[in-house]
Amino acid sequence: MSLLQLKQVEAYYGAIQALRGVTIDVNEGEIVTLIGSNGAGKSTTLKSICGQVKIRGEVWFNGKNISDQPPHVTAQSGIAHVPEGRRIFPRLTVKENLEMGAFSVKSKSLIRERIEKSFAYFPRLKERYHQVGGTMSGGEQQMLAIARGLMMGPRIILLDEPSMGLAPVIVDQIFEIIQELNESGMTILLVEQNAYQALQIAHRGYVIQTGEIILQDNAAELLKNDQVKEAYLA
Structure with missing residues (x-):
């Protein structure tokens, strides 16, 4: 059953x-x-879902048309967006960043519960709990950005280039965490330039080029597709 439709x-x-x-x-x-080259429209697609750009057409989430919703209402309805470049609050601690992610959650016990749950996925954040976000490594900041997105208890998380600028060993860790989140029941829309790794963990994929979807298939089939191989896997 479709949870999200554009x-x-x-x-x-x-x-x-x-x-x-x-x-x-x-x-x-x-x-x-969703894979594609720079400027293909990947990030704009996620911003369209979140209400950050004006659109024509429709976005449906959980059976409801959310095309005209403001971003904060969309976030509260169950869509978390982890933008490209991480965009944590660099002068706030890990604790404060996580609390900011739960901006509309009134229950302090629920916030504490979600923080503890995030530590299960990201033990490094527990070690850095009182550290200022801007002083952490790029990989740690990416972990914090994803954990902050989970603080609202979303139904789906939109990840925009989570591997960007990270060392290969850290990229592997991030993709393992994405798989763990999915195995725990989280629905994920993943935007990635690292097409090979994205297709390795995805169930299905779309290829976007100059703002248009040009291919869609099961991820395993896209990995074997000659057009995808030549453009994105070479």
Whole structure:
């Protein structure tokens, strides 16, 4: 059953059209990846879901049309967005960053419970609990960004280039955590330039080029597709 659907979504930056009739389905419990080159429209697709850019077309979540919702309402409805470049609060501690992620959660006990749950996925954050975010490594900041996204208790998490700028060993750790999150029941829409690793863990994938979806298939089939191999796996 579809948890998230984009139906013929178009998005513009001024006179420049960034998305051209993008249609995507993400079923509950899946990892779906969206791959493409720089400027293809991957990040804009996630921003369209979250209400950060004006769109034509429709975005449906959990059976409800959310196309015109403001971003904070979308976040509260169960969609977490971890943007490209991590964008943690660099002057706040790990603890404070996590608490900011739960901005609308009133129960202090629930916040503490979710912090403890995040430590199960990211033990390093427990070690850095009182450390200022901006002084941590890139990998630790990425872990913090994902953990902060989980603090609202989302139904789906949108991950934008989680491997960007990280050492290969840290990339492997991040992808293992993404798989663990999915195995625990989290639905994930993953935007990645590292197409090989994304398709290795995804159930299905879409390829976007100049704002249009040009291919979609099971991830295993996309890994074998000659067009994908030549453009993204070489």
